[in-house]
Amino acid sequence: MSAPFIMLVDDEITFVETLAKRLAERNIETITAFNAEEGLEKLKNNKNLEVIVLDIKMPGMDGIEALEELKKVSPLIEVIMLTGNATIESAINAMKLGAYDFIMKPFDIEELVCKVGAATNKKREHAEKIKDAQKQETLSKYGPFRYV
C-alpha cells in the first residue's frame, strides 16, 4: 500500500515544518500550507491529496470556512481538524460539517499517525467504492461483451 499523501495547514510555521519532517520519518508524504488560502491553492494543484490536517484558529479564513471550501474543491478529501482546547466546540461543529476527526494540541505524533492512517483508509475505501460504482455504471450502460 502506498504512503498516505497529506497536507498540513497551520499558521504556526515551525510547528508545521517540524511535524512534516516527523511525519516523513513515519512514511507519510506531506506538503505544507501556512494559511487556508494557500491550502486551497495547493489542493487544487495536488488532486491526489488524501488527508488534510487543518488548524481551526488561523488568521484570515479560519479552519471551518476552509473546510467547506476544501470540500467543495475535493469532496472526497478527509480532513482532520487540529485544535487547541478553546475551539473544541468548533472541532465538534467541524465534524458535523464533514470533518473526519479532530486532534487536540499538543498531541502525541503516534496518535496523529494513527488518525491519518485511518482517514487515508477511509478516503481510499471511499474512492474505491466510487470507482466500483462508476465501473458498474459503465458495465450496465455498455454491457460486458461490447467490443469496439
Place this chain on the structure above:
Amino acid sequence: MAQDRITNKLHSRKFTRNMVLIVILVSFIPMLLVSGMVLHQFSNSYNEKLYAHLKEMIHRHAQDIDSFLNERLHNLQFMLDSCDNVDLFNESVLQEKLFQLQQKYGDVFEDLGIINEKGVQESYAGRLKLENAQYSKAKWFEDALKKPFYISDVFLGLRSKPHFIISVKRVYQGKYFMLRSTINFEAFNFLAENLRIGNTGFAFILNREGNFQTKLHDDMLPSKKSYMDFISAGKKAKHGIYIGELTDDSDGKHIIYLAALLKNNDWILVYQQEKKEAFSDLIRTQIIAGVILFIGALLIVIMLSFLFHQIIKHLSEADREKEMMNRQIIETGKLASVGRLAAGTAHEINNPVAIMVQEAGWIEDLLKKEEFQEGENLQEIERALKQINTQGKRCKEITHKLLSFARKTDTQIQSVQVNKIVEEVVGISDKKSYTGITINSYKDQTIPPIAGSQTEIQQILLNLINNAIDAIGKKGGKIDITTRLEERFVLIVVEDDGSGIPQANQDRIFDPFFTTKAVGKGNGLGLSICFGIVKRMGGEIDVHSTIDIGTRFDIRLPRNKT
C-alpha cells in the same frame, strides 16, 4: 467577621429597643390618655353618685330627726291644747296622759312634769320620784323660760343618764308654767345610730358647743371638730347639706363628711366615713383597671419585643442570604472571568506547548538515527526529552481544566441516575486502593433520575473524593457518600473524617487557584469546577468543616420538574 457579627447584634438590639419604644409611645400615649379620661369620668361620675346618695340619705335622716323632735313637741302642745290646764297639775291625770303617750309611742316619753315659773315641778308622772324637784338653776329651764317651746341639748341631769327635755310653755292664771317631758335618749339616739355604712361610716349629732348629742362608740371616735368647723370647712350643697373632707389628726386618715343642720340650726347631724372605704369600689375598679392596663401593656411590650426580635431575625437571615447570594454572584463572576480568560489563552498556550512537544519529538526521532546512538549523553538527552513530553501533557491537562469553566455546550444533558453515578465513582475510587481509607455509600433508593451531565456529576464526585483522600492522608479514615431525596433537590453528601478546613479558608475554597495542597499536587481548580458545574445545573454546594473532625460537602442538584 466576628466583630461584624457583634456590631450587627448590637445594632439589632438598639433597633429593636428603639422600635419597641416608638411603638409603645405611639400606642400607649393615646391608650393612656383615653384610659385616663375614662377613669377620670368614671371617678367623677362615681363621686357624684356617691355624694348624691349620701346627701339624700343625710337629708332624709335629718328630716327624720327633725320630724321626730317636732312630733314629740307637737304631742306635748296637743296635750296642753286638748286638756284643761288645771287637770295637768293633777298627777293622776298626768299619769294617764303619760300612759297614753307611752301606749302610742312606746318608751319615747320617759316622764311628764308640770313646772311652775319658779322652777318647781308641781306635778310629775314617771318612774323617778321627781315631785317638787327644783329646776330653777337648771340651764335648760332658764333657756326654756325664754321661749314658748324648747328642746334641750342632751345632758346627764339629775338622773345621771343622757337625756334631753322637751318643754312647752303656757300661761295659767297670769303665771307661766311649762309641760316638760324627758325624751328617751336611746330612742332618739337610734335615729342617728342606724345611719351606718360599712365599717367606718356612721353619724352623730353635735350641738353648737361641739358636744355630742348621740352616743359614741369607742372604736370609732369621730374627729374632734366643732359644729362650726363642719359648716365653715364644708361646701354647701342642695338641701342645706355641707360636704367636706378632713384628715383625722390621730391616724392621718382621710375622712369625708356630710353635715345637715337640725333643730333650727342648734344641732348638726354629721355623717362621716373613711374616704378609702367610701370610695373602695372606685379604688378597686381603679386598681383592676390599672392591673389590666399594666398586664396589657406588659403583654404588648413582650409581644412587640418578640415580634421585633422575629422581624430582626428574618431581616438578618435575609441579609445573610443576600450577602451569601452576592458572594456567590461574585464567585460566579470570578469563575466566568477566569473561564473567559482561560478560553482566550488556552489556545495560545497550547500552540507553543505543541511546538515544544513536536520539537522534542523531532529530537527523539533524530536520536533514533544511527549516528546519534553512540552519543555519550544519549540517556540523559532521552530523559530530558521525556520530561519535556510529560510536562507538555501536564500543561495540556491544566489548560483542559481551565477550559472547564468556559465549557457550556459540550456536555450532554440527559436523564441520569445519581445513585448509579455514585456507585461508579465509588467503584473507580476503590480500585485505586488507598491505604487505610474506606469509602462507604448510603443511597436513597427513591431518588428519581435528574437532568444533568453524567460526566460532570462524576467530575464533581471525583474531585470531592480526591480532596477527601488528601485530607485524610496516610493516617487512614473513611469517606461516606450519602444520597437523599429532598423536596426540591437531590442531596449528595460527601463526608470525610480528615484534617478539616480552617475557618479562615472556608470562604475561599471555591475561588479559582486557591489551594492549600503542596506545589504540583493541586492546581486550585477542582472545587471551582465543582462550584461552576453545580451552579450551572441550578444547584447548591455548601461546606461544613471542623478542624481535626472532618469536612462535609452538601451538593444539592435540582429535581426534575413534574
